[in-house]
Amino acid sequence: MKGRVILTAGEMRAAEARSIAAGTSVETLMERAGQAAAAAIRRFAGPMPALVLCGPGNNGGDGYVVARALAAAGQDVRVAATGEPKTAAASAARAAWGREVHALADVEPAPLLIDSLFGTGLTRGLLRDAAAELEALAGMARITAAIDLPSGISTDDGAILSPVPDCDLTVTFQTLKPAHLLQPAARHMGRIVVADIGIEAASDLHEIARPRLAAPGPESHKFTRGLVTVIAGGMAGAGALSAGAALRAGAGAVRLQAREPVHGVAAAIIQTPGDPLDRIDDKRIGALLLGPGLAPDDEGRALFEAAAGSGHPLVLDAGALRILADGAALPAAGPTAILTPHEGEFAALFGEDGGSKVERARAAAAKVGAVIVYKGPDTVVAAPDGRAAIHAATAHWLATAGAGDVLAGTIAAMRAAGMAAFEAACAGIWLHGRAAALAGPFLIADDLIAHLPAACAECL
Numbered sequence: 001m002k003g004r005v006i007l008t009a010g011e012m013r014a015a016e017a018r019s020i021a022a023g024t025s026v027e028t029l030m031e032r033a034g035q036a037a038a039a040a041i042r043r044f045a046g047p048m049p050a051l052v053l054c055g056p057g058n059n060g061g062d063g064y065v066v067a068r069a070l071a072a073a074g075q076d077v078r079v080a081a082t083g084e085p086k087t088a089a090a091s092a093a094r095a096a097w098g099r100e101v102h103a104l105a106d107v108e109p110a111p112l113l114i115d116s117l118f119g120t121g122l123t124r125g126l127l128r129d130a131a132a133e134l135e136a137l138a139g140m141a142r143i144t145a146a147i148d149l150p151s152g153i154s155t156d157d158g159a160i161l162s163p164v165p166d167c168d169l170t171v172t173f174q175t176l177k178p179a180h181l182l183q184p185a186a187r188h189m190g191r192i193v194v195a196d197i198g199i200e201a202a203s204d205l206h207e208i209a210r211p212r213l214a215a216p217g218p219e220s221h222k223f224t225r226g227l228v229t230v231i232a233g234g235m236a237g238a239g240a241l242s243a244g245a246a247l248r249a250g251a252g253a254v255r256l257q258a259r260e261p262v263h264g265v266a267a268a269i270i271q272t273p274g275d276p277l278d279r280i281d282d283k284r285i286g287a288l289l290l291g292p293g294l295a296p297d298d299e300g301r302a303l304f305e306a307a308a309g310s311g312h313p314l315v316l317d318a319g320a321l322r323i324l325a326d327g328a329a330l331p332a333a334g335p336t337a338i339l340t341p342h343e344g345e346f347a348a349l350f351g352e353d354g355g356s357k358v359e360r361a362r363a364a365a366a367k368v369g370a371v372i373v374y375k376g377p378d379t380v381v382a383a384p385d386g387r388a389a390i391h392a393a394t395a396h397w398l399a400t401a402g403a404g405d406v407l408a409g410t411i412a413a414m415r416a417a418g419m420a421a422f423e424a425a426c427a428g429i430w431l432h433g434r435a436a437a438l439a440g441p442f443l444i445a446d447d448l449i450a451h452l453p454a455a456c457a458e459c460l
Helices: 009-021 026-045 058-072 088-097 128-140 236-248 298-308 319-325 343-350 357-368 403-416 421-439 445-457
Strands: 002-005 050-054 077-081 101-103 112-116 143-147 169-173 191-195 205-208 227-231 253-257 285-290 314-316 371-374 379-382 388-391
Touching: 009 026, 026 058, 026 088, 026 112, 026 143, 026 169, 026 191, 050 058, 050 128, 058 077, 058 088, 058 112, 058 143, 112 128, 205 421, 227 236, 227 403, 236 253, 236 285, 236 403, 236 445, 285 298, 285 403, 298 319, 314 319, 314 403, 319 343, 343 357, 357 371, 357 379, 357 388, 371 421, 379 421, 388 421, 403 421, 403 445, 421 445
Parallel strands: 050 077, 050 112, 077 101, 112 143, 143 169, 169 191, 205 388, 227 253, 227 285, 285 314
Antiparallel strands: 002 205, 371 379, 379 388
16 A cells, blocks of 8 residues: 655656646645645644744745734734745745744744745755754744744755754645655654645655555465465574564464574474475465574575575565675576665665665665665665655664564565565565554564554554
8 A cells, every 4th residue: 555655856846847837826836835834733733823934935935825824813923034035926925924024033932933944955054043043943932833844954865954953743745755754854843744735746756654454364274374484594583583573464374494493482383493494495485584693604695595596585684685795696587575674784785875765775676676675763665666665653662683573574474475575565664663653662572573463453
């Protein structure tokens, strides 16, 4: 299931241009945006006295419309600006405001601060004095809202260009932008409202949304629900976490294959101690997971080569990614593999340059012909065909040992159930994040496994 559309600054400008070419004026779009933002802010903050900060461009024009709409609703509103508007539409919006406009450097604070200085497309930070004024006014406000994006943020990669105060509410228009979900910008957004202003927008980039899972029917059995095989490395506990996650995420059967019996795992997990490659030729395997606890040594490389040549859908994590970085190759044909690197693993595989996190993930997916799950406080999934998705709603408590092993097992369960690689990765990420939210603070990886059934139940 696709989530909300995400557009870059350039894509949003192009969508606006198409709307204007089709007959909708800039002024009409600005009026829609400002009225929608004012309504969202009033619902969130109530009728408290407001100060609207307006920049010189069309984002500032939106701010003048917001001020006029709030004043028309009976709210006490003041406006401050960095200077005169530099676009015709913004000039018209300022004229329609028809009241005093204060200088930003001289204005008094208000309980509600509305930042409409700069929105999408910002390429450099605010001037030092303007940034300091914004920070001071936000510090004295009870509620801070931003129009489109908090000022000082780079739209496409989420970089911080100048100091950005934390917002309680961000109102954006028609679609999300990458910076709403990518760190470090995303932490400053507060609640995000996407207001419809009548622009047609489509993209290959979406927010990761709650998946739709199918409940088993009367004809189902364990193998139709999906067989996951986890080949454990020398640190078998990591593989055990993955196996437990796959089982709790709905796989009909899970095999944990290690040289020695792994103690403390669910009795329902099938173990065949001895050769980790035992029954790797089973045609019923829906996903083969390799990497958790795997060392990049001779044995690890042998296991990798066997897994790569098995013809099964692969989920590769941890040690398997290190082996890839050392020169091993993915199969040239067969099912699309899923790779789940964190930042360090991604850099070892693909380097550290290449633009935004979305751009880097897309380039990596195209290079290796696999789905890339680029993990972190924001996670980006990219497919070789250019599709990508972002998930930002990740509990920071997931920064704990074994959480990645649980994610890999969850994705493997989705893959074994018959989902395509990109969709399986997105579903696994959503379920993993939801399990973390249900587990709450101070979670450990084992808690995630325990909460996966409840997360899955929300998707039926």
